[in-house]
Amino acid sequence: MMQESGTETKSNGSAIQNGASGGNHLLECSLREARSNGETPSVDIGAADLAHLQQQQALQVARQLLLQQQQQQQQQQVSGLKSPKRNDKQPALQVPVSVAMMTPQVITPQQMQQILQQQVLTPQQLQVLLQQQQALMLQQVNVSLAASQLRLGMPPQQQQVATQQLAFQQQLLQMQQLQQQHLLSLQRQGLLTIQPGQPTLPLQPLAQGMIPAELQQLWKEVTSSHPAEEAASNNHSSLDLSTSCVSSSAPSKTSLLINPHASTNGQLSVHTPKRESLSHEEHSHSHPLYGHGVCKWPGCEAVCEDFQSFLKHLNSEHALDDRSTAQCRVQMQVVQQLELQLAKDKERLQAMMTHLHVKSTEPKATPQPLNLVSSVTLSKTASEASPQSLPHTPTTPTAPITPVTQGPSVITTTSMHNVGPIRRRYSDKYNVPISSADIAQNQEFYKNAEVRPPFTYASLIRQAILESPEKQLTLNEIYNWFTRMFAYFRRNAATWKNAVRHNLSLHKCFVRVENVKGAVWTVDELEFQKRRPQKISGNPSLIKNIQTSHTYCTPLNAALQASMAENSIPLYTTASMGNPTLGNLASAMREELNGAMEHTNSNGSDSSPGRSPMQAMHPVHVKEEPLDPDENEGPLSLVTTANHSPDFDHDRDYEDEPVNEDIE
DNA sequence: CGCTCCCTAAACACTT
DNA sequence: TAAGTGTTTAGGGAGC
Numbered sequence: 001m002m003q004e005s006g007t008e009t010k011s012n013g014s015a016i017q018n019g020a021s022g023g024n025h026l027l028e029c030s031l032r033e034a035r036s037n038g039e040t041p042s043v044d045i046g047a048a049d050l051a052h053l054q055q056q057q058a059l060q061v062a063r064q065l066l067l068q069q070q071q072q073q074q075q076q077q078v079s080g081l082k083s084p085k086r087n088d089k090q091p092a093l094q095v096p097v098s099v100a101m102m103t104p105q106v107i108t109p110q111q112m113q114q115i116l117q118q119q120v121l122t123p124q125q126l127q128v129l130l131q132q133q134q135a136l137m138l139q140q141v142n143v144s145l146a147a148s149q150l151r152l153g154m155p156p157q158q159q160q161v162a163t164q165q166l167a168f169q170q171q172l173l174q175m176q177q178l179q180q181q182h183l184l185s186l187q188r189q190g191l192l193t194i195q196p197g198q199p200t201l202p203l204q205p206l207a208q209g210m211i212p213a214e215l216q217q218l219w220k221e222v223t224s225s226h227p228a229e230e231a232a233s234n235n236h237s238s239l240d241l242s243t244s245c246v247s248s249s250a251p252s253k254t255s256l257l258i259n260p261h262a263s264t265n266g267q268l269s270v271h272t273p274k275r276e277s278l279s280h281e282e283h284s285h286s287h288p289l290y291g292h293g294v295c296k297w298p299g300c301e302a303v304c305e306d307f308q309s310f311l312k313h314l315n316s317e318h319a320l321d322d323r324s325t326a327q328c329r330v331q332m333q334v335v336q337q338l339e340l341q342l343a344k345d346k347e348r349l350q351a352m353m354t355h356l357h358v359k360s361t362e363p364k365a366t367p368q369p370l371n372l373v374s375s376v377t378l379s380k381t382a383s384e385a386s387p388q389s390l391p392h393t394p395t396t397p398t399a400p401i402t403p404v405t406q407g408p409s410v411i412t413t414t415s416m417h418n419v420g421p422i423r424r425r426y427s428d429k430y431n432v433p434i435s436s437a438d439i440a441q442n443q444e445f446y447k448n449a450e451v452r453p454p455f456t457y458a459s460l461i462r463q464a465i466l467e468s469p470e471k472q473l474t475l476n477e478i479y480n481w482f483t484r485m486f487a488y489f490r491r492n493a494a495t496w497k498n499a500v501r502h503n504l505s506l507h508k509c510f511v512r513v514e515n516v517k518g519a520v521w522t523v524d525e526l527e528f529q530k531r532r533p534q535k536i537s538g539n540p541s542l543i544k545n546i547q548t549s550h551t552y553c554t555p556l557n558a559a560l561q562a563s564m565a566e567n568s569i570p571l572y573t574t575a576s577m578g579n580p581t582l583g584n585l586a587s588a589m590r591e592e593l594n595g596a597m598e599h600t601n602s603n604g605s606d607s608s609p610g611r612s613p614m615q616a617m618h619p620v621h622v623k624e625e626p627l628d629p630d631e632n633e634g635p636l637s638l639v640t641t642a643n644h645s646p647d648f649d650h651d652r653d654y655e656d657e658p659v660n661e662d663i664e
Numbered sequence: 665c666g667c668t669c670c671c672t673a674a675a676c677a678c679t680t
Numbered sequence: 681t682a683a684g685t686g687t688t689t690a691g692g693g694a695g696c
Contacts, residue, residue: 456670475685499672505687512686518680519685 289314298327443485450487457496457503458528460486461510465523472513472520475501 289295290310295302297318304310318324446453453460464481465473473481479497482489489496504510509527513520 458670495672498674499670501684501686502672502688503670504685 289318298331446486446488447484448487450491452488453486457499458507458509461500461503461521462523462528465510465521470520472522474518474520475504478504478521 287307287310289297290304290307293303293305295304295310295313295317297314300317302313302317304313445451455463460482461478464478464485465471467481468477478500479493482496482500504512504521507527509524509530511522511524513522
């Protein structure tokens with residue numbers, strides 16, 4: 001029925017311009033890529049810095065204990081965050097290290113030693129304290145996350161801040177990695193032994209009042225029994241420390257100088273006072289305790305002109321004595337606790353990933369959730385996420401997640417690639433909002449698992465087209481996109497291809513543009529938006545989650561985004577293709593949701609002020625085929641970055657598979 | 665219950 | 681002629 005008019009519309013629509021935002025797109029993609037790789041824009045953290053971090057932790061531990069002893073009970077849940085305002089112009093996460101330095105604590109080296117020698121630092125205590133500190137950091141991260149989520153609605157300056165916060169998060173990750181390396185090295189050296197039975201404490205949401213700076217101070221006091229030297233090193237120390245601690249908060253500013261020498265996997269302190277080892281390492285300028293002209297002994301940071309002087313300093317100041325021993329012990333425990341914590345976090349991560357992967361299958365009450373994922377691809381996906389994880393997830397469903405993710409019944413193709421069409425799946429998902437996390441994850445997931453994506457053909461087609469540099473694709477290219485992005489579509493080509501064609505013809509939102517070489521398909525965003533409204537209306541949960549800020553064509557990017565928009569979020573506009581960073585993906589998604597909300601409210605009245613889908617979107621008359629049959633790389637790469645899945649490469653498989661057979 | 669969406673299947677015409 | 685591309689029609693499930 002709509003056909004007739006549709007046909008005409010289509011031809012007309014083709015006259016529109018082609019919102020080629022390719023340039024932007026690429027740029028942003030590269031940005032995203034960088035971020036997604038965990039690369040910190042302007043800052044690097046060296047092992048030395050890591051060492052500092054650990055030192056601080058140790059200090060905190062020690063001090064904490066002292067306090068505990070002195071005042072019986074500690075107000076464990078101190079006022080949450082040290083840094084109240086995150087939205088300030090200042091990098092939200094500044095750790096007042098330098099400030100702390102000026103306010104010496106009252107812990108003498110003797111005290112510290114005492115503590116250490118008395119074994120006051122039980123693993124549990126250490127862990128608690130460490131966790132508290134970590135919690136603080138996590139809080140900071142969360143805050144920054146929250147900030148980033150709001151970014152879209154922020155003024156430019158604030159967005160910068162948010163960006164910095166992102167950088168901070170990445171640094172944290174880096175630090176964790178480094179710490180891990182460090183721990184491993186320690187283990188190798190036999191300096192660290194892990195007690196298996198050690199209880200692990202749950203990460204506490206609220207951080208103790210202690211801040212890194214204080215720890216730093218503590219360390220200082222404990223270690224610096226040499227006023228003169230301390231004075232000399234003070235400058236440095238404060239600088240270095242700020243580096244290690246604060247760097248994150250002000251990446252751009254601080255621009256940490258990580259000395260290359262110090263990049264020795266953080267085999268710091270533990271390496272200590274062994275002369276043999278010293279001489280051993282003498283010939284290598286990369287002494288773990290020496291870097292950047294500074295002694296890297298925990299809390300020391302004495303300036304040493306050259307390696308020789310450093311050795312001298314090391315032997316004289318950090319000889320085998322009680323103090324050094326105590327410090328070493330602290331360090332060991334710190335490391336140990338960190339390791340435990342790391343293990344725990346890893347476990348948690350596994351569980352999370354497992355849950356996310358399986359969850360989609362849960363709702364279906366499928367006999368074998370795991371099997372949903374094709375045996376072939378599963379291995380891949382699963383292995384990435386978690387080794388053995390998948391199986392036990394059923395139990396994990398947590399309140400927040402499970403309900404939300406419930407919708408998309410994943411149809412397994414595994415055994416059913418012949419079975420093919422499973423209808424209800426779609427209906428299920430329609431009303432189920434897909435969380436950003438889901439999407440992000442699912443993207444990879446669908447690429448590898450032969451699970452039917454919970455998106456309509458229309459949305460997928462649209463996404464495919466929008467992701468292409470020219471915002472237009474030939475039918476064949478669309479096919480390719482499907483097979484690349486979804487393992488599921490590497491099967492039953494006849495079926496889904498027919499569906500694709502059907503959708504292209506049926507929906508007015510898809511405009512066919514005649515080309516010299518043939519025809520390409522473009523998206524008429526307006527039309528597309530029009531048909532969205534109804535679906536979403538029934539999505540209370542979605543609406544609930546939606547916050548505010550209308551986003552104009554937020555920068556959602558990934559293929560998923562489109563799908564997302566399709567399924568639950570109407571507002572998606574191409575104009576938004578210009579996209580921010582991966583880090584903002586989540587926030588972007590949220591924005592998307594917001595948009596959807598509004599859209600819903602306005603019920604398709606594509607009146608969103610900020611966006612102008614048509615302009616940005618509409619295909620211009622195409623005179624020449626933008627993409628070669630095999631030019632899929634173009635759109636593909638975009639997708640890849642967009643998906644923030646750096647490892648997109650690994651889904652090469654799609655190429656060898658059916659794709660070829662389908663595509664001549 | 666009717667409407668609308670969406671999916672799948674398939675027939676048919678046209679083009680390459 | 682075969683294959684690919686587009687268009688239509690039909691039937692069915694599902695949510696509102």
